[in-house]
Amino acid sequence: MAHNPQAKFRKDYQSPSHLISDIDLTFDLHDTASIITAVSSVTQQKESSTLVLDGENLKLVSVSVNGQPWESFEQSDTNLTLNDLPKEFELVIVTDVDPEGNSALEGLYKSGGAFCTQCEAEGFRRITYYMDRPDVLAKFTTTVIADKAVYPFLLSNGNRVDEGEAENGRHWVKWQDPHPKPAYLFALVAGDFDVLRDDYTTKSGRKVDLEIFVDKGNLDRAGHAMVSLINSMKWDEDRFDLEYDLDIYMIVAVDFFNMGAMENKGLNIFNSKFVLANDQTATDTDYLGIEAVIGHEYFHNWTGNRVTCRDWFQLSLKEGLTVFRDQEFSSDLGSRSVNRINNVRTIRGPQFAEDASPMSHPIRPEKVIEMNNFYTLTVYEKGSEIIRMMHTLLGETNFQKGMKLYFERHDGTAATCEDFVLSMEDASGVDLSQFRLWYSQSGTPTLVVTSSYDEDAKTYTLKVVQSTPPTHEQEDKQPLHIPLDIELYTQSGDVIELQCNGNAVRNVLDVKDSENTFVFENVSVRPIPSLLREFSAPVKLEYDYSDEELIFLMVNARNEFSRWDAGQMLLAKYIRTNILNVQQGQPFELSAGVVDAFRGVLLSDSLDPAFIAEMIALPNHNEVFGWYARVDIDAVASVLKSMKLTLAVELEDELAAVYHSHAQAEYNVEHASIGKRTLRKVCLGYLAFTEQGNDLVVALYESSNNMTDTMAAMGAANAAQLECRESLMSDYSDKWKHDGLVMDKWFALQGTNPDENVLDKIKESMNHQAFSLKNPNRTRNLVGAFLNQNPVHFHDKSGKGYEFAGEILRELNSSNPQVASRLIDPLLKYRLYDEARQALIKKELESLKAMDNLAKDLFEKVTKALEV
Numbered sequence: 001m002a003h004n005p006q007a008k009f010r011k012d013y014q015s016p017s018h019l020i021s022d023i024d025l026t027f028d029l030h031d032t033a034s035i036i037t038a039v040s041s042v043t044q045q046k047e048s049s050t051l052v053l054d055g056e057n058l059k060l061v062s063v064s065v066n067g068q069p070w071e072s073f074e075q076s077d078t079n080l081t082l083n084d085l086p087k088e089f090e091l092v093i094v095t096d097v098d099p100e101g102n103s104a105l106e107g108l109y110k111s112g113g114a115f116c117t118q119c120e121a122e123g124f125r126r127i128t129y130y131m132d133r134p135d136v137l138a139k140f141t142t143t144v145i146a147d148k149a150v151y152p153f154l155l156s157n158g159n160r161v162d163e164g165e166a167e168n169g170r171h172w173v174k175w176q177d178p179h180p181k182p183a184y185l186f187a188l189v190a191g192d193f194d195v196l197r198d199d200y201t202t203k204s205g206r207k208v209d210l211e212i213f214v215d216k217g218n219l220d221r222a223g224h225a226m227v228s229l230i231n232s233m234k235w236d237e238d239r240f241d242l243e244y245d246l247d248i249y250m251i252v253a254v255d256f257f258n259m260g261a262m263e264n265k266g267l268n269i270f271n272s273k274f275v276l277a278n279d280q281t282a283t284d285t286d287y288l289g290i291e292a293v294i295g296h297e298y299f300h301n302w303t304g305n306r307v308t309c310r311d312w313f314q315l316s317l318k319e320g321l322t323v324f325r326d327q328e329f330s331s332d333l334g335s336r337s338v339n340r341i342n343n344v345r346t347i348r349g350p351q352f353a354e355d356a357s358p359m360s361h362p363i364r365p366e367k368v369i370e371m372n373n374f375y376t377l378t379v380y381e382k383g384s385e386i387i388r389m390m391h392t393l394l395g396e397t398n399f400q401k402g403m404k405l406y407f408e409r410h411d412g413t414a415a416t417c418e419d420f421v422l423s424m425e426d427a428s429g430v431d432l433s434q435f436r437l438w439y440s441q442s443g444t445p446t447l448v449v450t451s452s453y454d455e456d457a458k459t460y461t462l463k464v465v466q467s468t469p470p471t472h473e474q475e476d477k478q479p480l481h482i483p484l485d486i487e488l489y490t491q492s493g494d495v496i497e498l499q500c501n502g503n504a505v506r507n508v509l510d511v512k513d514s515e516n517t518f519v520f521e522n523v524s525v526r527p528i529p530s531l532l533r534e535f536s537a538p539v540k541l542e543y544d545y546s547d548e549e550l551i552f553l554m555v556n557a558r559n560e561f562s563r564w565d566a567g568q569m570l571l572a573k574y575i576r577t578n579i580l581n582v583q584q585g586q587p588f589e590l591s592a593g594v595v596d597a598f599r600g601v602l603l604s605d606s607l608d609p610a611f612i613a614e615m616i617a618l619p620n621h622n623e624v625f626g627w628y629a630r631v632d633i634d635a636v637a638s639v640l641k642s643m644k645l646t647l648a649v650e651l652e653d654e655l656a657a658v659y660h661s662h663a664q665a666e667y668n669v670e671h672a673s674i675g676k677r678t679l680r681k682v683c684l685g686y687l688a689f690t691e692q693g694n695d696l697v698v699a700l701y702e703s704s705n706n707m708t709d710t711m712a713a714m715g716a717a718n719a720a721q722l723e724c725r726e727s728l729m730s731d732y733s734d735k736w737k738h739d740g741l742v743m744d745k746w747f748a749l750q751g752t753n754p755d756e757n758v759l760d761k762i763k764e765s766m767n768h769q770a771f772s773l774k775n776p777n778r779t780r781n782l783v784g785a786f787l788n789q790n791p792v793h794f795h796d797k798s799g800k801g802y803e804f805a806g807e808i809l810r811e812l813n814s815s816n817p818q819v820a821s822r823l824i825d826p827l828l829k830y831r832l833y834d835e836a837r838q839a840l841i842k843k844e845l846e847s848l849k850a851m852d853n854l855a856k857d858l859f860e861k862v863t864k865a866l867e868v
């Protein structure tokens, strides 16, 4: 490339040279040449008559200042610099953009037949030249003009204030947003839709109109999104005392979207995957995903929009906090333990992997080349864990006091992570000085715990040693403040009260040093410890539990999360041992005690079926990979398969009994019904590997009256490579070939196909009428699933999996760099594999690096990965 893209550093933050109080936008929409007129009221803030505006891929039509055409400016690929400016002025900029040619899906683009925008993080600069930074807050007025027959709905942020007819069959609508906002929250949509309408009365009695816009014919798939929106509005009032602040809330579902959804003020734009659902097209998981994402975007109205970020390094201020809020929402409405288990799986699997990769970064990054690369599991999911730890340290009451103080201090402004922590500290009196390190230190800490019991003194001692291994670009690590939630049990399952120095102490221990010793008194018998309850910190725990202790905790721990975690630790012990066995040519072994423990769980009539399903689910490949510095892909695959087969054979009768007894005639999305279907799906996942597998799967597929059961059957047929696989796949494709969103499930099965010929079948699937590499959902489901969820064939020793990834990445580099940059992640982790595979992956990375049009998204990741 011509010159290497430059990094920006958090430490270099400077407040803006100018502020913009108001911006009046007019969009004259046309497919390939949309004309945008931006009229801004600008005031100088620092001694400078120069204003540097951001702009990319723009045709500049004209510039004028206070009504005069302005000639004193310079233009570059990324900026428009205006010189000799007065202190206060009205700036008019006219630009010309090509929405139809915009396949990157940033700025103004066309999705299907509709115009829409995506401005976060830095997309507004592809619409007009502007101070495209989150600390410049302006009041937006937006007029949208388009052909009336093709685009009957013209939408933007805020309230509709005026509308009218224009010449040539065109019409216009004018919107005004009373809340000052940064440009990244701007949105516009023009199209023809079906609309689902409802309303919500806030607790102070204001009526809010709710509108969900979907493609024509999809009205019967919008109901769950509406219910979820109303539940979100109610929950935020009940739990956080936060009310909605406009008279209208709109959601538009689009098929072409790079991410999940976007919280634009009053006008959310959603990937249709997180809106559209009915029992024939969506699984229970899809329904729960819709609830979570609708909640997430709605909760951003306060944590993101009313209080936004000063700069993009502060992204976790809004994302970590909003993920915490959406997790709490899902937990309050559904099963808290199942939600916690799934969130913890995400942290321990993909987030720990990211933190061990060349892209490792703190939740508040120090250095960024392409901001889109930092919408990560670390900023979002680990960011939420950091908020959750503060919640654990402060308790709900003090945490809510902290939230209140945060809004008192920062409502209507652009804030920092430090502002948030300070509000929590000031409101609660809890000292968070050492805790702040979680914002700047990357990597995953390890806690090595050892215990000893003194029979005579009746004391029990826990020694906790913490350490964080060096990460890419951050060598030195300091001890963190880690809340360690524990409980001690007697052999009969009674809880032992925790006492230190003669006083009762709480369950959450403050681990602050490299080495910490906690001595508990009046412990009458050697206890069994339950450690890191509720996953009270995002760390790796090492404690030398015996099988018996883990089986004890699986049955006796008081909270469900600890029982699940004990089961996982037990499985992990045997997975590790068997990986060694495979490597040494020894047979697979699993003790009868372990099998019996899982039999007990399966047959329990006191446990919630949804929870049993989590208990008996094995960790996936990626989770196991995370336990090793050097991964033996084939050994892991072989052990996980043997584990599955062994449990399937040993527990066949019990699995079959549970499978049959949990059948339901009717479909509904109540949590109890979802739990039963999930348990059946997990049982079938085992039974598929037994003699009766094919018959059970065919019977379920044929009798299914809902997508959840249909996918349970197809997933099992795929994973166990059953005889019926091909016929089910072609039946499904015949039925759904016209519907890309529903076909995504089919594409994902092609991507994860364990068959030897998977790559040929993937290439064939790329010719399917529903497939397009231009559509991010299609690409992620087919190609992304292969790269991330098919380790054995993606890492085929021939290197053909890597070559395929390289081809796709080179194509997406030009059409949609943001999607390319998410897809490349598994290649960045090449150091995990053997020398031969490393060399093959590096070859692909080198060939990307050599491209002369390499986008900065990929440039940033590829160069980091190739640095030693």
Ligand code: TRP
Binding pocket: 118, 120, 121, 258, 259, 260, 261, 262, 263, 296, 297, 319, 372, 375
């Ligand atoms: N703010 C969005 C969210 O978390 C994320 C998002 C949506 C996004 N679209 C994007 C981020 C495009 C970067 C680019 O809810």
Ligand code: ZN
Binding pocket: 296, 300, 318, 319, 322
């Ligand atoms: Zn978000």
